[in-house]
Each structure stands twice: as C-alpha cells, then as structure tokens.
Amino acid sequence: MAAGLRTAYAADLTAIPPGTSVSICGWVNRIRQHGEHLVFVDVRDHTGIVQCVLAKRDDLRPEYVVQVSGEVFPRPEGTENPQIPTGSVEIRDGIVTVLSEAEPIPFSLDDRVEVEEATRLRHRYLDLRRERMQRNLRLRAQINSAIRAAMEEQGFVEIETPLLWTPTPEGAREFYVPSRTQPGSFYSLPQSPQIAKQLLMVAGFDRYYQIARCLRDEDLRSDRQFEFTQLDVEASFVGQADVHRFISNAMARVIANVFDGRTVDIGTISWREAMGRYGSDKPDRRFGHPLVDVTGVFAKTEVRALSAPHVAALLDPEPTSLSRARLDQLVERARALGAKGLLWVKVAQDGEGYSISSPVSKLLDRSEVEQLLEQTGAGDGDVILLVADEWEKAVTTLGQIRLERGRHLADPKELDLFWVVDFPLFEGLDEAGKPISAHHPFTMPNEEDLDLLETDPLSVRSQSYDLVLNGWELGSGSIRIHRADIQRRIFSTLGIDEETANSRFGFLLEAFRYGAPPHGGFAIGIDRLAALLAGETNIREIIAYPKTQSGIDLMTQAPKQLDAATLAPLGLTVRPVQRG
C-alpha cells in the first residue's frame, strides 16, 4: 500500500489510466542524457523501475533518493521496452525532488555484474538494494508467512523461548554470555530450543512452534552460519507419522506459496538405503548414478586393494571428462576423504563384448569383470569407480565423489524432497567404548529394537528422521523418550551415571517426573530452505547480514575487543592474544 510521499509503486503504473497523477519514490537507477532537452531518469523501487522523461536536468546522479510527481502515459509507439515489466509506460515532465544525494557507490548494483562477496558484505546495505537480494529476502519473508499460516491452521501455538539459556555440555559448541549481575557466571545462547520446547510439552502446550534463532559456535560453511533460524516444532500425544504430516503440510504450503500452486511429493527412504545407494544421509538424488554394492563380485579377488568388507561401485556421470590426470586426482581425492584409495575401470566395446583398462586389469579374472559390468550396467565408454573399505567409509567416500562428479548435472528446478528414517540411535563408540548419541540422548529408540540396547546398541534404530531437499539436510527431529525406565537404560548405555545426568539435565528429568506426555518434534532450517527455493547455493545470499567463514562481520568489523573498564563489571579480564 503506497502512502506518505508516495502514491504508487513502479509496478503499479502499467495498471493506471493514462494521465493519472502519481508520486513515486525511490533511487535513481540510471540516467540517459540526450543533450539539453531530453533526459531519461530511471527511478527504482523494490517493485521495479519507472522511466521518467524530463526536459532538462543535470543535477541528478545514480543512487540519489528522489520523489517524482507527474503524470503516467503510455510510451510513444515504437519506444516501448519489452525487456522490463514497466516498459510500456513512463512519467512525463514530472517534478523530481531530490530527497537525498549520494556519492558514487563502490560497486555496480546490476545483477548481471558479479562483485566479489567481500566487497558486497562490506557495504551490505548497498548490496541489499540489488534486485536479487530484494527478491531473496522477500522470498524468505514469504516462507515465514506461509509457515506461520500452516502451523496455526494445524493448531500450533507460537511461544518464544529464552536466548539467554543455560550451558549444556552435550552437542555443538555454545556461545557464552557473561553475567553482570552474577559476575563470573555465564549464560549460553541456545544451539536450539530443544529442552525448552520439551518442557512446554510437560506444561501442556501440546502443539508448539516457533521461528527460532539458534546459535552454534562451530566452523562456518556455505550452508552454516553461527546463527541460523529454525522452524521449531513439538507436539504431544503424537507419533512419527503425525510429526511428518505436520511438517509435510507446512512444506507443501510453503512450496505452493512460493511457486504459485506447485505441488510436491514427499517420499521416504531409510537411512541404510540412503547410505547404500548414495553414500550420504542427505543424498542428492536428482542426477541418478546410485552406488552399486559389488562386494560379492570381489569376494575371492586377488586384488588386495579390493579385498575389504565392502566394495562400492559408481558409474562416473561424465566419463568422457576423465583424463588419466583427472583419474589420478580422483584417487587422491578418495584418500583425502579417508579411504585407502580408489580404483577405476575403463570400459570399451570390443567386438561382441567389452574390454577394460585399469591399473589392476591384469589381476581381474574374466568372471569378475563380467559380473562387475553386469551389476553396474556399464557399457562402452563408461568408467567404473570402486572404493573398497569398511561399509560406511566405502559408501561415504564414493558418495562424496559421486556428488562432486555429478552435482552440476542436477536439474536446478527439480525439488527432490523426502524423509530419511530409521537412523541408528548411536553413531559409533567414544574412546571409552561407549556409544555416542546420533541425535540427542532423549531420542526414542525404535520399540522393536529395545531389546538390543544392552546387547547390540549400534544396531538399534531410532525414531528420528531427517528431511532432505536437493541434497541438503533441511531439518531433523525425533520422538522423545517420556518414560523414565527407557531414559535410564539409554543413560546407562551411554555411560552417563545418575549424578551426571542430573547435573546436565536435572531440570528436564525433574519435570518428567511430574507427568510428561508422549511427545516428539522437528526443526527445519529456514536459511537452507530459503536458499534452495531462491536457487542460491549458499545461505549468505538469503541472510541480510551474514558473517564470513572466519566469523567476521565485514560491515561492522565485529567481533571487537573491549577495554578493561567494560569487562571489569562482568568479572572478566582478557589475556593478551598472540596472533601470527
């Protein structure tokens, strides 16, 4: 709704009767001066650009903030610009009022010009003027709005939880905030509202949601910032299928909203299948080329590099690009990823059959080659990549290579959205030989596997689940343990004694003694969701003020040192830091 100094936005003008007087406000986008008597001034607001035709004006510069009052007319025949939505109209002989002058800006705001990200971040307020960034942040707002509508429609209540929370030793590294009123003591910023929301279940808010800021002091990546935003959800008296339904409904609503009614199928795949076929618990399935288990082919092989508990095979997505040097790089890459190595087998048509070339071709017998070709479906010109190792190492290594080799072949318009279920409850053993929680220690085991807790904990599946979109983990959740006896068994398996459990989670365990309903929940990473739906490959593009990989805000130069006088009331002194 236009108001104040403005009566219309640029995008409104095509729908306005010729001759209507309007006032538009915005930034001077571009000036085209044609001598003394004809000047075109493009004025930009967030809806678009409007061409203003003036008789004489030489005091305007790009990025001046202006108000233009004048009459809207169709452009003279032959001068329309079909390239832009407002190209059929113009404001003629308007009064241009300069509301604010502008120095020449340090980089182009034209989306066609690639500007180094550091430069953009240093002047983020300028970068955000660009159409792309306006579109991205507005898309993000639209996602939030659709989420709120979907959650409220399903009976969820939005409740805020504290940012100043209590340190919890489990999980991600936390940010700490010194207390002035309790000098020497610290709050922590929550890595998620996990425990707070479970307490809300005990409190009887049986359907809670929040668009919550979470903070983790872990190294940054293209899909990770210190602070990020989650749709955080928890519900009581529900099972896994109910949680999936709530979240699926919200996702469907978001996608329909963003893509104009588009529908999406949300499938399900087990963790074991995801790992086996794609070597990842967040597979990008859009470009095919699944891994093939060829362990059986090499059961009795003479090739020492292939005698391993598991042999995974991949038909390279782009074999023609595999020069000998490139293949050597792949071998190195596999080693860098922690596997012992990688073997390649080139396949070529040879009369009726096929011949192969490989560093180990002399050591492979005919039946091994035949089975390998059959099981992988390899044909003329294909290159088979093999990684032999422990199952998880083999599939994850080859899965990562699959991703690096094929990711660019994925259709960027496709939305491959699915649940990954039946995660293992524990992910390996710590130094003391005790299992490590894969999710968090309140995750409910799969009831069929309860008996394995004490005998074979690593094979216990959990009632936890991830949501994956185009190869990114969008979120995860679980059904929680609400029964004290099962919680005791989990703590015991994890090697957490009662005293430790009480000191870490005492208030939660105490709360659970006063009547805890069965409950479970989920959290969706909104930054990742927004980035994927915006077609961006890093989340900084959908965050107004992101930090660099080293955690610096290039605009404000935060974090900054504080002087001793500021720190003293907090009970802090800073040790001199040696750098370099």
Added chain:
RNA sequence: GGACCUGUGGUGCAGCUCGGAGUGCACGCCGGCCUGUCAAGCCGGAGGUCGCGGGUUCAAAUCCCGUCAGGUCCGCCA
C-alpha cells in the same frame, strides 16, 4: 587444526608458466557533444601501496618464504 582456489585504479578481468618502465580490456567516475533512449551513443580526461612483509636478482605484479583477507572443502556441526 588441515587441503585447495583467489587477491592487479572505484568495480570486473587480462598480464604471472618463460622476471625487463604500472602495460591492456570492459564497466564506473569527471568534462564535452548529442531531442526517444533504456546496461543509450560518440569524443576527451582523471584515477594504481599489483593485499602486506621478507628473500633471490642488475631488475619482481611475475620466482621463493611468511603473513593477512575472501571463498570451497575436510575435521567440527548431540
């Protein structure tokens, strides 16, 4: 903590392999011309700590070492 890529007028690049004067291109900026352009066009001009420090050399943007910054990834992210 580690690997790899990048750093050259305000912006984006080329130059770096094979050392020889801050050389070049495009955009932007400043000035002039120009009455229907639209990333306007034409002419002219200004603008440089080649990220920083050290080394090799008669000579370094270029080679070597270190360092800082940005990015991608591994570790890390219950």
